Amino acid sequence: MMHPYPEGFMSKQLRTPRGRSTGGRPAADAPSAAAPADSNAQLLAEVKRGDGKVDGPMGRVFQRVLGITEGGADMAFTRDQLQRYLDQDLQLAEGEWFRGKKLSGVADALMKQLDTDGDGKVSWTEFRAFEKQTLATVAPGAGGSRAEVERAADARFGEIDENGDGRLTYDELFARTRGELPRGTDHKDLIAQLAARIALDAVDVDQRNQPVKKRALDRNEWKKGAGDMAD
Ligand SMILES: [Ca+2]
Numbered sequence: 001m002m003h004p005y006p007e008g009f010m011s012k013q014l015r016t017p018r019g020r021s022t023g024g025r026p027a028a029d030a031p032s033a034a035a036p037a038d039s040n041a042q043l044l045a046e047v048k049r050g051d052g053k054v055d056g057p058m059g060r061v062f063q064r065v066l067g068i069t070e071g072g073a074d075m076a077f078t079r080d081q082l083q084r085y086l087d088q089d090l091q092l093a094e095g096e097w098f099r100g101k102k103l104s105g106v107a108d109a110l111m112k113q114l115d116t117d118g119d120g121k122v123s124w125t126e127f128r129a130f131e132k133q134t135l136a137t138v139a140p141g142a143g144g145s146r147a148e149v150e151r152a153a154d155a156r157f158g159e160i161d162e163n164g165d166g167r168l169t170y171d172e173l174f175a176r177t178r179g180e181l182p183r184g185t186d187h188k189d190l191i192a193q194l195a196a197r198i199a200l201d202a203v204d205v206d207q208r209n210q211p212v213k214k215r216a217l218d219r220n221e222w223k224k225g226a227g228d229m230a231d
Pocket residue numbers: 114115116117118119120121122123126
């Protein structure tokens with residue numbers, strides 16, 4: 001999923017609890033109930049072993065949320081900083097009804113997922129768990145060497161580039177993400193929109209002066225972005 005976006009990403013938090021009957025068993029017994037927290041904790045344990053350098057596509061996003069241009073491994077962003085990023089940098093839900101409510105809901109859902117230790121801020125270490133999720137959607141199934149990751153990203157590029165013009169547009173990223181969200185996911189449009197916008201903002205390096213939705217990613221940007229996230 002890059003879709004640029006990941007299974008765990010947002011969908012769980014934004015999904016409306018349905019209170020579906022599980023045949024008399026408490027809902028907590030449902031096999032999927034504990035999975036997201038476990039995988040998040042695992043991801044965090046893994047990234048904690050890495051170095052603390054803020055770099056790569058998601059490092060740039062981390063810095064944009066903080067409003068800085070370099071450094072920041074010792075810094076952490078707040079929910080309000082995150083909402084400002086969604087609003088001004090990503091222009092999420094632009095022109096839509098109830099935009100303020102959507103921005104607020106997305107900021108809350110993301111904080112819930114990202115702030116693993118619950119101190120109200122998202123550190124670079126916590127954000128790197130999200131980077132790993134993102135990479136899994138940009139270069140699905142890849143592990144190991146940079147070359148391997150770039151090969152997987154290259155194949156993924158071909159899947160998303162629906163019209164085959166060598167550029168991934170907002171519409172293509174949105175459509176692919178939306179199509180891959182699990183059946184029954186609520187807020188599909190908003191989740192796919194967020195994923196597409198973050199992907200464009202993270203990976204694009206030469207159209208920063210343009211609104212996110214107007215940018216596009218070429219094959220080299222995409223592969224390099226994946227490789228940088230894997231390093
Ligand atoms: Ca935290």
